[in-house]
Amino acid sequence: MTSELWILGVVVLLLAVGLFLLFFSQRKESETGLPRGRIIYTDTATWFPNQAPLSDRNLKLTGKPDYLVEEGGQIIPVEIKSGRAPQSPWEGHVMQLAAYCRLVQENYDVRPDYGIIQYEDRAFAVAYTAVLEEELLDVLTEMRQDLFAADVPRDHDDWGRCSRCGVRLDCDQRLAD
Numbered sequence: 001m002t003s004e005l006w007i008l009g010v011v012v013l014l015l016a017v018g019l020f021l022l023f024f025s026q027r028k029e030s031e032t033g034l035p036r037g038r039i040i041y042t043d044t045a046t047w048f049p050n051q052a053p054l055s056d057r058n059l060k061l062t063g064k065p066d067y068l069v070e071e072g073g074q075i076i077p078v079e080i081k082s083g084r085a086p087q088s089p090w091e092g093h094v095m096q097l098a099a100y101c102r103l104v105q106e107n108y109d110v111r112p113d114y115g116i117i118q119y120e121d122r123a124f125a126v127a128y129t130a131v132l133e134e135e136l137l138d139v140l141t142e143m144r145q146d147l148f149a150a151d152v153p154r155d156h157d158d159w160g161r162c163s164r165c166g167v168r169l170d171c172d173q174r175l176a177d
């Protein structure tokens with residue numbers, strides 16, 4: 001595979017993460033009924049933006065957390081989300097954060113106990129448990145399988161998502177405004 005194809009594959013993989021989010025969040029919440037994060041106080045003045053993308057060659061995964069915060073000998077990834085916070089973090093956001101936790105572990109050789117999702121009005125600490133890591137690996141496996149599938153059905157009915165989607169012009173399953 002050429003490097004261009006490899007990069008394209010990674011980009012498509014990351015885009016596909018977004019597609020998987022809603023389905024996964026609804027399924028998980030209905031299974032457990034438990035929130036996936038606890039509300040915490042954050043002092044964003046002490047945060048410094050992260051400039052460097054992190055990568056995991058084995059997983060062929062690359063990502064750039066918005067912030068990396070040093071705390072108690074750990075490096076905590078922080079993802080900033082626009083908009084007001086839901087009751088508990090959207091599952092897609094949790095999976096994205098889990099991917100960042102994995103990348104932090106891979107790149108800094110220290111496993112973070114948790115990561116932070118900061119919405120406009122609230123922040124959640126999400127524990128990076130072995131179970132969450134396992135879920136992340138499952139999602140990545142499913143996404144890779146879908147990457148080479150001839151036809152991947154749309155997994156939502158949200159036209160707003162389609163209207164904001166970066167591949168809508170090439171997608172034959174987009175929902176009309």
Ligand code: SF4
Nearest residue numbers: 162165168171173174
């Ligand atoms: S246009 Fe809509 S259905 Fe197509 S990939 Fe984007 S979000 Fe999914």
